[in-house]
Amino acid sequence: MTMTDAAPTGPSTATDGSAPLLDVRDLQMYFPVKSSGLIRRTVGHVQAVDGISFQIESGGSLGLVGESGCGKSTTGRLVTRLYKPTDGSIHFEGRDIAGLGPRQLKPLRRDIQMIFQDPYGSLNPRHTVGRIIGTPLEIHDVVPKKQVLPRVQELLEIVGLNPEHYNRYPHEFSGGQRQRIGIARALTLQPKLLVADEPVSALDVSIQAQVINLLQDIQREFNIGFLFVAHDLAVVRHFCPEIAVMYLGKIVEIGERDAIYQHANHPYTQALLSAAPDVKQAAIGGRRERIQLQGDVPSPINPPSGCRFRTRCSYAQDICAAVEPPLLQIGRRHKVACHFAGEIGHHPAEPVTAPLLGVDRHGDRVPGTDPTPGLGTDSGYSDTWYDFPGRRMVRDESA
Amino acid sequence: MTAPLTPESALESHFVDEDQPEPDGSGPIVSKSPGQLARARFLKDKLSMVALVIVVLYVLAAISAPLLVKVGFLDPYATNQDLLNEFQLPIGAWGGISGDHWLGVEPGVGRDVLSRVWYGISFSLAISLTATVIAVLIGVSLGIVSGASGGWVDAIIGRAIDLTLAFPQTLMLLALSTVAVAFITETLGVPEGNPAQALYVVTVLGLFGWTGVARIVRGQVLSLREREFVAASQMMGASKFRLYFREILPNLWAPILVTFTLIMPAFVSAEAALAFLQVSIKQPTPTLGNVLSDSLRFAENDPVYFFVPAILIALIVVSFNLLGDGLRDALDPKGHQ
Numbered sequence: 001m002t003m004t005d006a007a008p009t010g011p012s013t014a015t016d017g018s019a020p021l022l023d024v025r026d027l028q029m030y031f032p033v034k035s036s037g038l039i040r041r042t043v044g045h046v047q048a049v050d051g052i053s054f055q056i057e058s059g060g061s062l063g064l065v066g067e068s069g070c071g072k073s074t075t076g077r078l079v080t081r082l083y084k085p086t087d088g089s090i091h092f093e094g095r096d097i098a099g100l101g102p103r104q105l106k107p108l109r110r111d112i113q114m115i116f117q118d119p120y121g122s123l124n125p126r127h128t129v130g131r132i133i134g135t136p137l138e139i140h141d142v143v144p145k146k147q148v149l150p151r152v153q154e155l156l157e158i159v160g161l162n163p164e165h166y167n168r169y170p171h172e173f174s175g176g177q178r179q180r181i182g183i184a185r186a187l188t189l190q191p192k193l194l195v196a197d198e199p200v201s202a203l204d205v206s207i208q209a210q211v212i213n214l215l216q217d218i219q220r221e222f223n224i225g226f227l228f229v230a231h232d233l234a235v236v237r238h239f240c241p242e243i244a245v246m247y248l249g250k251i252v253e254i255g256e257r258d259a260i261y262q263h264a265n266h267p268y269t270q271a272l273l274s275a276a277p278d279v280k281q282a283a284i285g286g287r288r289e290r291i292q293l294q295g296d297v298p299s300p301i302n303p304p305s306g307c308r309f310r311t312r313c314s315y316a317q318d319i320c321a322a323v324e325p326p327l328l329q330i331g332r333r334h335k336v337a338c339h340f341a342g343e344i345g346h347h348p349a350e351p352v353t354a355p356l357l358g359v360d361r362h363g364d365r366v367p368g369t370d371p372t373p374g375l376g377t378d379s380g381y382s383d384t385w386y387d388f389p390g391r392r393m394v395r396d397e398s399a
Numbered sequence: 400m401t402a403p404l405t406p407e408s409a410l411e412s413h414f415v416d417e418d419q420p421e422p423d424g425s426g427p428i429v430s431k432s433p434g435q436l437a438r439a440r441f442l443k444d445k446l447s448m449v450a451l452v453i454v455v456l457y458v459l460a461a462i463s464a465p466l467l468v469k470v471g472f473l474d475p476y477a478t479n480q481d482l483l484n485e486f487q488l489p490i491g492a493w494g495g496i497s498g499d500h501w502l503g504v505e506p507g508v509g510r511d512v513l514s515r516v517w518y519g520i521s522f523s524l525a526i527s528l529t530a531t532v533i534a535v536l537i538g539v540s541l542g543i544v545s546g547a548s549g550g551w552v553d554a555i556i557g558r559a560i561d562l563t564l565a566f567p568q569t570l571m572l573l574a575l576s577t578v579a580v581a582f583i584t585e586t587l588g589v590p591e592g593n594p595a596q597a598l599y600v601v602t603v604l605g606l607f608g609w610t611g612v613a614r615i616v617r618g619q620v621l622s623l624r625e626r627e628f629v630a631a632s633q634m635m636g637a638s639k640f641r642l643y644f645r646e647i648l649p650n651l652w653a654p655i656l657v658t659f660t661l662i663m664p665a666f667v668s669a670e671a672a673l674a675f676l677q678v679s680i681k682q683p684t685p686t687l688g689n690v691l692s693d694s695l696r697f698a699e700n701d702p703v704y705f706f707v708p709a710i711l712i713a714l715i716v717v718s719f720n721l722l723g724d725g726l727r728d729a730l731d732p733k734g735h736q
Contacts, residue, residue, distance in 0.1 A: 082630055109636035122627035125433070126649035136635045171432055185631070 019094045021225045022056040022079065022193055025379045027088035027098075029074050033301060044301050048074040050249040051088070053327070053379035058192065061219065061226035063240030065233060065272070069297060071249040073117075076195045076229045080114045081105055092193070110140060113191035115215075117198040119178035123170040129156070129181055130166030136188040155184040159214060176207035180214065187218065193225045200235060212239060233276045237261060242333070245269045248308040249300055251327060255334030265330060265341040265388075267291075268309050306363070307339065315340045319351045322363025326376025328353065329385035332396055337376065341388055352388045437653070440729040447725025453718040457520060464521040468514075475518040475685050479509035493703050502707050506697040512690075516708055519685035520715075526601055526679070526686070527666035533605025534666075535659055538612025539651070543643045545613065546620025553617075560610045568607045576678045579603075593680045600679045604666050612658045619654050623647055653730040660723035664716040671712050687712050 030045035049071040056062050064072045077083045079090060081097060090098045097108060116122035123132055133155055134148045143151055153163035159180040170178055179199060186194055196215065200208040212235060219226055230236050236243055237257060244254040245268065253266040264270045271291040293312045298304055304311050310320035319339050327337040339351035351361055358369035383396040441447060467473040484490050489504045496503045502512040545556035576599060583595045623629065624647070632646045667687075673679040674688025682689055691708040698705040 077630075080634060082633060106636040109634065114631070114634050116627040116631060118627050122631050124628040124632075124646055124650070127646075135632075135637070139636050139638075139641070169432060182631075185635075 019091070020055040020380065021058040021060070021093060022227070023089075023091040023379050024055070024079065025053045025089045025091070026051045026377065027053070027075070027078060027090065028086045029071070029078055029083060030086045047249050047300050047303060049078065049085075050303075052244075052246070052249075052251045053377065054244055054251065054254060055380045056193065056225045056227060058225055059219070059223040060242065061228055061240045063228045063230060063236035063243040064246060065230055065236050065243060066246035067231065067272075067297065069300070070246045071300075072229045072231075072246050073197055075246070076114070076197045076227060079193075079227055080112050080195050081108070082114075106140075109136075110142075110189040111191055112193045112195065113186040113189060115179075115182055115186050115194060115196040115199045118202050119175050119182055120170075120202075122182050123178055125170055128167050128169055129161075129173075132170070132181060133166075133185050133188055136185065140189060142189065151188070152184075155187055156181075158187065158218070159184045160210075174207075175203050176211060179203060179207075179211055183211075183214065183218070187222070190222070191224060193227070194219075195227045195229070197229045198231065199228075201230065201232060208235065215239065233273065245272065248297060248303055250308055250337065251335075252309060252338070253334075253336045254327070255331065255336075259331055259334035263331070263334070263343055265334075265336040265343060266309075266338045267313050267315055267340075267347070268293075269336075270344045307337075309338075315347050317351070317361070319354065319359065319361055319363035323353075323357055323359055325353055326357070328356070328376055329378075329382055330388050331385060333381050335376070335381075348388070352391070355391075356386065437729045441725060444725045444729065446721055447729070450718040450721035450725065453714060454722055457524065457715050457718070460517055461521045461524040464518045468518060473514040473517055474511060475514040476683060477510065479504055479511075481509070483507075483509045488697070488700055489704075496703070503701075503703050505693075506701045506704060512704060512707055515685045515690050516687065516711055519687045519690050519708070520711070522597075522680055522684065522686040523667060523670055523688065523712075524715075526597055526670050527604075527663055529601045530604035530608060530666045530670075531659060531663045533601065534608035534662055535612050535655060536609075537605065538609035538658075539616050539648070539655060541609070542613040542616025543620055543647055543651070546617040547624050547643055547647060548639075556613070556617075560613055563607060563610050566607065568603070572603050572673065573676060573678060593684050596678070596680050600670060600673055604669055608662055608666065612655070612662070615654050615658055616651060619651055620647055623650055653726075657723055657727045657730065660719055660726055664719035664723075667719070668712065668716050 027049055028047075028051055029049040030047055032042040033044040033046060034040040035043045052071075052075065054062060064075060066072045074083065078085050081090075081100065085098050088098060089096050092108070092112065097105070100108065123129075127135075130149065130152050133152045137143055137148050137151060138145075149166065152166050156163045156166060161177060161180055161184070165172075170181065173181065179202075183199075199215065200211050203211060215226075216239065218224065226240070228236060228240050240257065242254070242256050243260045244251050245260065245266065246252065247268050253260065253264065253269045260269060261273065264273055271293050274289065274291045291314075295312050298308070298311055304321070306322055306324050307313070307316070307320040310316040313320065317340070323339070325337045325339045325341075327335045328341075329335045330341065339353045340347045341352060342348055354361055355369075356372045356375060358366055358371045360366050384393055385396075386392070387394045464473065468475065483504070483506065488506045489509070491497060491503075493503060499511075502516070504510065505512055505515065541556050541559075545553045580595050580599050583589050583598055584591045587598075589595045589598055629642065629646065632642050637646070670679055670686065671688030671691060674686050675692040677692075679688060680686050682693065687708050691705070691712065694701075694705040694708060
């Protein structure tokens with residue numbers, strides 16, 4: 001990727017000074033593993049999310065992809081503060097919400113809402129649709145009691161349901177309709193950020209498109225920022241201009257749509273993409289060569305040292321076990337965490353990150369050199385980045 | 400979806416018709432709620448229906464008894480010495496059954512047995528119902544709190560359940576009755592005699608009977624709290640109280656109903672046993688228990704007088720149990736097979 005690439009100009013946070021809607025830095029979530037028996041000692045931690053950083057612009061949308069158990073849903077629940085993070089910060093509109101208590105969180109619920117995965121489990125089966133959608137209004141005392149019903153009907157209409165169905169129960173609706181009810185509930189308080197936790201993965205494929213389009217229209221109409229958690233690459237590609245790929249609690253690659261889908265630099269992203277069926281390839285009669293990953297995802301209780309993907313990576317060398325690769329910016333809006341980052345078929349033989357980290361190709365410290373400070377800790381994008389093919393820092397001249 | 404749509408809405412294209420009437424004219428397929436399905440299953444179960452009818456008859460009897468006593472149809476206290484022979488046993492076959500006394504008369508003083516047991520059902524059911532309500536209220540509240548909050552709260556409530564179960568309650572009930580009833584009359588100002596006795600029995604049954612309910616409810620809550628609607632409720636900023644009693648509680652009515660119908664008969668027989676041991680309401684006020692206890696003195700010479708309350712107690716206990724089982728099968732078709 002060169003500087004002259006005509007990438008669509010998104011609001012660059014590093015330069016224009018306006019704070020992003022959501023700024024997550026070094027977020028960590030360790031779930032304690034307790035021993036059985038009377039005295040339940042903590043014997044270890046599931047490192048579900050381990051130091052991830054990203055930003056979401058107002059009205060922007062970030063897709064979070066990865067296989068099961070990589071921590072993407074946990075990230076969603078951390079951002080909505082259903083979980084309290086072990087460490088790290090979550091700045092929402094400039095305010096750190098990572099450490100807030102239940103009482104302080106209540107006003108925040110208006111601004112951050114969530115769409116859940118399972119349309120059957122996320123609606124209380126004993127409540128009518130009107131009550132489900134109206135409850136947030138009641139809790140936050142937003143409108144007088146008399147206006148709850150009109151507002152509920154308005155919301156039902158927005159999500160494409162019959163407003164007269166407010167007194168029905170969830171079991172009277174289909175999966176797609178239930179997910180619409182869940183979306184209406186999330187919209188009730190007019191949030192600024194919506195976390196969608198695999199909102200369509202439980203739906204029929206024919207219904208998925210309808211719900212995705214509905215979400216897209218809602219996003220445009222109300223200018224809502226989205227954190228879109230999904231494992232379906234096609235859905236994310238359609239919905240999110242920016243995508244983060246997670247593996248075992250870490251972001252391995254993050255960038256705008258084209259950077260990820262056309263110029264993936266991380267071996268894991270490449271393997272993930274090669275696993276997705278491709279309509280265009282099918283049309284011309286062939287299919288992309290599949291990169292088959294060997295083995296299973298390692299346990300998040302005891303993840304591999306250095307790069308977490310090294311146990312399944314065909315490019316892994318000594319340095320991968322010794323030093324963890326930082327999430328380096330390698331393009332205008334593209335970051336990757338790999339010692340041997342490169343587009344498919346162009347992975348370098350030498351670790352490209354070694355000079356920046358002050359280590360040799362085996363990961364041993366080179367005397368007299370220091371690791372570049374603050375490497376890969378920024379949540380946003382900078383206007384200078386490290387150009388891997390050229391082995392030098394370059395500056396975005398369009399900024 | 401028949402609502403008029405605003406044509407200018409950008410969302411129009413996503414309106415879907417997912418519940419249009421069927422083209423063959425049979426009308427829309429109406430899905431049955433879990434409640435409707437359970438009702439259908441219950442109505443098909445003949446044994447449960449018989450049990451339900453019997454329970455309803457008992458309840459009607461209990462409600463009507465005080466009224467019938469007031470209008471004079473029943474008189475549980477009038478003595479009829481003229482119907483007894485020199486051994487104070489009823490004159491005539493089958494314990495003195497006649498057109499005036501359908502179930503005969505009591506040996507000793509000659510009170511009408513039908514009036515005694517009919518009125519007795521009233522007291523027995525009132526006591527066991529009150530005790531059941533207390534037990535279910537305590538059990539449901541503690542069970543929900545225990546299951547939903549987990550952690551040390553759960554541990555404390557769990558130990559409290561163990562402690563309650565380990566208590567020798569029958570022994571304590573007997574041993575403490577005098578002291579406790581004295582406390583109730585003197586400190587709480589409840590009138591001496593039957594009201595104080597009844598309050599004592601109700602309190603003790605309630606305070607020791609909640610453990611089973613709490614355990615069942617806790618188990619249900621443990622599975623419910625993993626459902627996403629609980630997270631959704633937290634997401635809305637709902638308070639703990641709202642979460643427990645508005646979101647979770649409505650999903651628990653089936654197990655609560657079942658435990659209710661299973662505790663109730665246990666308390667009916669417990670009350671009978673206590674009456675037998677002279678702890679509950681005392682003669683001359685009748686309960687099924689103290690009528691049975693009284694009848695034992697004459698069991699050999701007047702078996703009818705003994706069998707009437709005994710059968711009535713057995714019948715209500717069995718009916719309630721069958722009803723509870725039937726409800727459980729209807730409400731939870733997957734389990735208990």
